[in-house]
Amino acid sequence: MPKEENIGITVKKSEDMPEWYSQVCQKAELADYAPVKGCMVIRPNGYAVWQKIQDYFNERLKRLNVRNAYFPLFIPESFFKKEAEHAEGFKLEVAWLDKDVTKEGERLAVRPTSETIIYDSYSRWVRSHRDLPLRINQWCNIVRWEAAQTKLFLRSREFLWQEGHCVYETEKECHKETIKILKEYKKLAEDLLSIPVIIGKKTEKEKFAGAKATYTIESFMPDGKALQCGTSHDLGQGFAKSFNIKFIGKDEKEHIAWQNSWGFSTRLIGGLVMTHSDDKGLVLPPDVAETKVVIIPILFENTKDKVIEKAKQIGKQLKSLNAIYDTREEYTPGWKYSEWEMKGIPLRIEVGPRDLEKNQVIIVRRDTGEKITCPETEIKNKVKQILNQMQEDMLNKARSFLKESIMETSDWDAFESMIKARKIVLAPHCGEAGCEDMIKDKTEGASTRCIPLDNSKAEGKCIHCDKKAKYKVYFSKSY
Amino acid sequence: MPKEENIGITVKKSEDMPEWYSQVCQKAELADYAPVKGCMVIRPNGYAVWQKIQDYFNERLKRLNVRNAYFPLFIPESFFKKEAEHAEGFKLEVAWLDKDVTKEGERLAVRPTSETIIYDSYSRWVRSHRDLPLRINQWCNIVRWEAAQTKLFLRSREFLWQEGHCVYETEKECHKETIKILKEYKKLAEDLLSIPVIIGKKTEKEKFAGAKATYTIESFMPDGKALQCGTSHDLGQGFAKSFNIKFIGKDEKEHIAWQNSWGFSTRLIGGLVMTHSDDKGLVLPPDVAETKVVIIPILFENTKDKVIEKAKQIGKQLKSLNAIYDTREEYTPGWKYSEWEMKGIPLRIEVGPRDLEKNQVIIVRRDTGEKITCPETEIKNKVKQILNQMQEDMLNKARSFLKESIMETSDWDAFESMIKARKIVLAPHCGEAGCEDMIKDKTEGASTRCIPLDNSKAEGKCIHCDKKAKYKVYFSKSY
Numbered sequence: 042m043p044k045e046e047n048i049g050i051t052v053k054k055s056e057d058m059p060e061w062y063s064q065v066c067q068k069a070e071l072a073d074y075a076p077v078k079g080c081m082v083i084r085p086n087g088y089a090v091w092q093k094i095q096d097y098f099n100e101r102l103k104r105l106n107v108r109n110a111y112f113p114l115f116i117p118e119s120f121f122k123k124e125a126e127h128a129e130g131f132k133l134e135v136a137w138l139d140k141d142v143t144k145e146g147e148r149l150a151v152r153p154t155s156e157t158i159i160y161d162s163y164s165r166w167v168r169s170h171r172d173l174p175l176r177i178n179q180w181c182n183i184v185r186w187e188a189a190q191t192k193l194f195l196r197s198r199e200f201l202w203q204e205g206h207c208v209y210e211t212e213k214e215c216h217k218e219t220i221k222i223l224k225e226y227k228k229l230a231e232d233l234l235s236i237p238v239i240i241g242k243k244t245e246k247e248k249f250a251g252a253k254a255t256y257t258i259e260s261f262m263p264d265g266k267a268l269q270c271g272t273s274h275d276l277g278q279g280f281a282k283s284f285n286i287k288f289i290g291k292d293e294k295e296h297i298a299w300q301n302s303w304g305f306s307t308r309l310i311g312g313l314v315m316t317h318s319d320d321k322g323l324v325l326p327p328d329v330a331e332t333k334v335v336i337i338p339i340l341f342e343n344t345k346d347k348v349i350e351k352a353k354q355i356g357k358q359l360k361s362l363n364a365i366y367d368t369r370e371e372y373t374p375g376w377k378y379s380e381w382e383m384k385g386i387p388l389r390i391e392v393g394p395r396d397l398e399k400n401q402v403i404i405v406r407r408d409t410g411e412k413i414t415c416p417e418t419e420i421k422n423k424v425k426q427i428l429n430q431m432q433e434d435m436l437n438k439a440r441s442f443l444k445e446s447i448m449e450t451s452d453w454d455a456f457e458s459m460i461k462a463r464k465i466v467l468a469p470h471c472g473e474a475g476c477e478d479m480i481k482d483k484t485e486g487a488s489t490r491c492i493p494l495d496n497s498k499a500e501g502k503c504i505h506c507d508k509k510a511k512y513k514v515y516f517s518k519s520y
Numbered sequence: 521m522p523k524e525e526n527i528g529i530t531v532k533k534s535e536d537m538p539e540w541y542s543q544v545c546q547k548a549e550l551a552d553y554a555p556v557k558g559c560m561v562i563r564p565n566g567y568a569v570w571q572k573i574q575d576y577f578n579e580r581l582k583r584l585n586v587r588n589a590y591f592p593l594f595i596p597e598s599f600f601k602k603e604a605e606h607a608e609g610f611k612l613e614v615a616w617l618d619k620d621v622t623k624e625g626e627r628l629a630v631r632p633t634s635e636t637i638i639y640d641s642y643s644r645w646v647r648s649h650r651d652l653p654l655r656i657n658q659w660c661n662i663v664r665w666e667a668a669q670t671k672l673f674l675r676s677r678e679f680l681w682q683e684g685h686c687v688y689e690t691e692k693e694c695h696k697e698t699i700k701i702l703k704e705y706k707k708l709a710e711d712l713l714s715i716p717v718i719i720g721k722k723t724e725k726e727k728f729a730g731a732k733a734t735y736t737i738e739s740f741m742p743d744g745k746a747l748q749c750g751t752s753h754d755l756g757q758g759f760a761k762s763f764n765i766k767f768i769g770k771d772e773k774e775h776i777a778w779q780n781s782w783g784f785s786t787r788l789i790g791g792l793v794m795t796h797s798d799d800k801g802l803v804l805p806p807d808v809a810e811t812k813v814v815i816i817p818i819l820f821e822n823t824k825d826k827v828i829e830k831a832k833q834i835g836k837q838l839k840s841l842n843a844i845y846d847t848r849e850e851y852t853p854g855w856k857y858s859e860w861e862m863k864g865i866p867l868r869i870e871v872g873p874r875d876l877e878k879n880q881v882i883i884v885r886r887d888t889g890e891k892i893t894c895p896e897t898e899i900k901n902k903v904k905q906i907l908n909q910m911q912e913d914m915l916n917k918a919r920s921f922l923k924e925s926i927m928e929t930s931d932w933d934a935f936e937s938m939i940k941a942r943k944i945v946l947a948p949h950c951g952e953a954g955c956e957d958m959i960k961d962k963t964e965g966a967s968t969r970c971i972p973l974d975n976s977k978a979e980g981k982c983i984h985c986d987k988k989a990k991y992k993v994y995f996s997k998s999y
């Protein structure tokens with residue numbers, strides 16, 4: 042008989058969110074710290090969520106005529122230098138290979154992003170307007186040698202992501218698809234992950250190094266900090282000029298191509314954990330849960346066989362939901378409840394002798410704890426219906442929180458108190474990087490998140506300085 | 521009107537296989553050489569094949585209760601040193617990170633294989649017999665800094681693979697599953713890729729560094745060289761001892777665990793290309809072809825509209841096969857035939873005005889060139905039936921070649937001529953590494969491929985030296 046040790050989370054989400062978060066990730070076996078500083082191990086429970094995200098997005102990519110490919114992990118130093126802003130933006134975060142490896146050749150970087158190595162290939166592949174649009178995505182690992190403390194999924198030196206890289210004939214088409222992808226990201230966050238997001242444009246200060254404009258989806262965590270969940274960059278012709286991506290147009294003249302790039306990473310899993318989970322552990326929206334149901338028989342000596350028989354039958358019925366049938370006799374039902382709650386299985390079905398007599402089972406929702414009595418004959422339909430409801434309810438709950446968290450002001454004192462109260466604040470701004478820096482200093486960390494795509498017109502002065510406001514922009518603390 | 525330049529392969533497979541191979545890979549747009557020496561770009565057509573392999577194998581892994589996960593790219597030097605044979609085996613191929621990156625810390629390797637970094641985690645995860653068997657797989661990139669010339673898919677410094685790593689309570693269970701995976705690999709090669717393989721055990725000289733025994737699937741290429749397509753290693757307790765992977769057994773005592781590891785890589789795609797393709801370009805078994813059919817309308821001025829309409833209808837019917845409907849008017853049908861043959865689309869459907877009158881189409885098989893007349897009403901079924909037939913025929917054709925290539929002898933002179941005639945030869949051997957080296961020297965490259973799992977009993981002397989034969993083993997030249 043194993044010791045029934047306390048497997049629960051030892052701190053409350055509301056009291057110490059960083060520690061709570063780290064415990065949920067580890068105890069739900071989503072991820073683990075690696076022996077290499079700054080790195081993480083994505084365990085099977087965590088990787089299963091990533092696979093759900095991949096499956097969903099691969100399906101969408103197919104509809105968007107984007108094909109997957111794979112480009113080298115290593116990037117020659119000279120490639121970075123070709124696009125000056127890009128090189129400057131990444132220079133502190135690049136891990137280089139040892140010179141004993143590269144020998145007489147030039148330095149090789151482990152990719153912190155792949156624009157340069159991919160566009161080198163594109164310069165050879167794109168010849169004519171017939172080769173456009175060219176739309177390629179890659180799923181890969183990325184390395185950014187940051188000094189900041191490791192947070193599982195949220196900040197690590199290596200992470201997994203997808204990066205899309207497209208080439209177009211015209212500026213208009215390029216911009217249109219940059220926004221189209223942004224909307225795909227919003228859809229993914231909301232429909233699949235039940236994470237509501239704000240969409241908008243990054244300020245000049247916050248945009249991607251080398252881009253003309255960066256668009257973003259921003260979610261808002263329960264501790265009042267925004268999490269950037271995905272970005273879509275309109276690259277204009279900057280990289281195309283540096284990498285010589287030209288095509289002969291329908292007019293038989295040579296033109297410089299237009300490009301975008303876009304990505305989201307395993308960071309999404311961090312957002313998922315923080316948004317939905319609770320003091321008992323992980324809560325997953327059913328659509329990303331690999332195992333959607335766990336069946337727990339309540340065993341007493343004289344009814345044991347019957348209960349086990351029934352639980353097995355139910356398990357078979359729910360096989361397509363990857364149901365776990367927890368037959369372990371060395372643990373009590375209560376201990377099992379806690380374990381599967383910790384691991385975020387969306388539904389628990391309890392099968393006991395009294396239920397058996399009444400030809401029913403008890404279904405328990407992980408997000409609300411609600412207990413639903415269900416006739417045996419209706420289990421399969423009922424389970425599917427509850428799972429759908431749960432997916433929707435989780436999005437709505439997170440939506441309410443986001444809605445409550447958004448405020449608007451054009452008064453500095455009000456702005457400061459709202460930021461202090463951990464809100465996300467829409468305020469007029471002059472658009473200058475130095476002013477953004479000062480606001481960040483004064484508020485102990487509030488930065489611009491994004492300029493809304495609509496409702497960005499500002500009148501009067503900047504929230505902070507005396508200059509004329511250029512636009513309205515969301516400010517908040519962030520991850 | 522684009523120039524109808526020659527897009528065909530300029531050398532024959534039978535005359536210059538290396539050049540032919542490189543042209544097929546590049547002209548079918550499977551892969552491209554990267555600007556980084558030794559690396560390759562896997563283009564969308566090539567990556568689509570890899571995805572088919574992944575989809576197939578992920579399905580099999582699920583049945584085998586193996587779950588996917590992701591471990592760090594970087595491995596501390598001290599981890600390699602823990603298993604002496606392993607460290608020795610990989611020391612020449614490891615790419616290290618620059619010391620400016622790792623600073624005061626120890627050297628970090630870019631993973632050449634992940635036993636050590638994974639087993640460090642396992643030593644923390646495995647506590648009790650209840651944690652076993654532990655079965656995890658990862659799909660990732662691997663780096664081995666080889667000096668040899670780059671061959672797309674076959675030899676490159678970075679490649680993609682899957683690596684499975686399992687832990688068991690008993691030696692017997694471990695061995696049983698090591699062989700089970702080997703048979704899964706055989707099934708994948710034969711059923712999905714139409715590549716017949718020989719299965720067996722590697723000699724001591726050729727086994728994986730740190731393994732107790734290595735099992736392999738070996739295919740045989742048309743130029744008379746074997747290609748190792750996947751290996752399954754019975755690791756015994758070597759790594760478990762070095763990494764301290766212990767568990768409390770049902771007997772409440774501490775035991776050292778048993779392990780295996782197994783992998784196949786994007787090299788399989790190289791084997792696929794060499795086995796089936798021809799002087800016109802790529803030939804793909806239908807099951808790994810993303811696009812299974814291309815529809816080409818034969819356009820004349822007065823029947824154009826009708827033909828286009830019919831071709832479109834057929835395209836819709838075959839949507840589930842990802843059919844391409846080639847509407848381009850600036851190319852002749854003949855040019856299109858060549859292009860799609862080059863790219864390995866399994867079936868071509870020609871729709872011309874005369875066919876239209878007869879309510880039929882012409883279906884052309886990529887592998888045989890056979891033209892099949894098919895009534896319009898039966899297209900969908902007929903196409904599926906031909907695709908299945910083609911998958912089977914391609915395996916059978918490759919099987920005949922393999923069968924013809926296998927010879928057996930216990931006479932050295934016969935052995936030498938068979939090797940010279942580029943056969944794969946089963947011969948008795950003493951089992952000593954030095955003797956294997958001498959045979960390799962004398963035959964200009966023939967090495968042991970594997971000891972058959974059955975029929976390995978040898979009598980008399982070694983094929984080469986005077987020692988007593990230990991077993992029969994396959995010899996051949998190899999990639």
